[in-house]
Amino acid sequence: TVLVVDFGAQYAQLIARRVREARVFSEIVPSTMPVAEMLAKEPKAIILSGGPSSVYADGAPSIDRALFEAGVPVFGMCYGFQLMATTLGGTVDNNGAREYGRTDLTVSKPGSTLFEGTPDEQVVWMSHGDACSAAPEGFTVTASTGQVPVAAFEDDERRLYGVQYHPEVMHSTFGQQVLEHFLYRGARIAPTWTAGSIVEEQVALIRERVGSKRAICGLSGGVDSAVAAALVNEAIGSQLTCVYVDHGLMRTGETEQVEKDFVAATGAQLKVVDASERFLNALAGVTDPEEKRKIIGREFIRVFEQAQAEIIADADSDGEDVAFLVQGTLYPDVVESGGGTGTANIKSHHNVGGLPEDLEFELVEPLRQLFKDEVRMVGQELGLPDEIVQRQPFPGPGLGIRIIGEVTRERLDLLRQADAIAREELTAAGLDRDIWQCPVVLLADVRSVGVQGDGRTYGHPVVLRPVSSEDAMTADWSRLPYDVLATISNRITNEVRDINRVTLDVTSKPPGTIEWE
């Protein structure tokens, strides 16, 4: 593994991803972890991330010199670079030589491991207030800028390297190449971490852990649970039972897709529980969004537990314990829950697996080390179809939070028709990869007057909410081509009885959230 030491900026995750793009496994550790503990992980290399502070600021994080003396190759970036410089005896000045954003870097290649094969002048992304004016002893200075005499230094003997800029960001044109030079040439690591190797490693781990016991996995129809289930199925096959709770709030074709495509691709055992009646009864008369979310979450857990109990009872008759619960937890959740400070609860998110604490299962989380795009690669490797692997996000409470007003069967049917048309046209226009998702929202308590044929209509509006986003934390409304919007609008108003108006939501997040409830 390659350790990325996080000095508290938002850059560590990005660095970890870039290392993995170089097909080398990496994990993030906090800068407060003792060096002995870092070394106990037997890292093949260590990367020191950027950070928000000056090395001279009060309480600025530091690093134990022992890290540089353990014979492990180290690469410092930005703040990590300055820490390396000060810790090893170089000079960092607080002289106002600030650089933020695009900066021209001049590279001196003789003796450089990092810059070989890259241009003498290259654009890099800087973000610093202090500047290194003298490299520590034993280092060769290999780059500079107008403001900073020492913008990179290297010591091939001790295999220590540093750059003042951020090679991990896209705007540093040769950043990935420089990072790969560190990994392959400086640290001499072979790029062997691939979707195939992840599957192989996880399958072996899961087999060893589960043994002859049984496992259960909740499927939501989403990418993460599907890939987690497929991976565990690959490992233990008939010892796994997947449970899919149909709460009746899914879109057209979704339940069938799980039933057919997932099973066809994996051969997994699937128990589908049709609980739509129960959810609709529980939601009757409810219009408050948070109340809807809580009801759906609660009913979900009850139905899921009941299904578990049935599977356990069946398994007991074969004499095998159901001891494991499979979950599709991803790496960003793991990293974030490590450093999470109380953020405002905007909406109570509900996920498959929001299970009570007293549940007596051990968790199997085979995706705990992976980012979303890596999960997709693993899904592909396991033969899951694109319809599952490239699926856009869809909220756990489903269409229940896309009907503004009470949720009824009739309203769900209306929304499903409108939603299916929008999805069909977006797919036909080749826009699925350009947008993050496009909720269609039914304003069920609003009526609007229209005219169709020669008659007056008094129907409901729907809202199209196409958004683009990187991580759903922030989003912008997608500028869809007018002709695609026109086709969707024409088709919905013509084909869906009772919907006589289509509107477009042009709000970014913040201030709007992606979903309307």
Ligand code: XMP
């Ligand atoms: P918001 O509306 O909070 O949505 O901007 C951000 C992203 O999360 C999805 N979403 C959910 N996903 N359970 C989920 O699994 C939920 O309860 C839930 N609510 C919103 C939403 O579709 C968007 O992608």
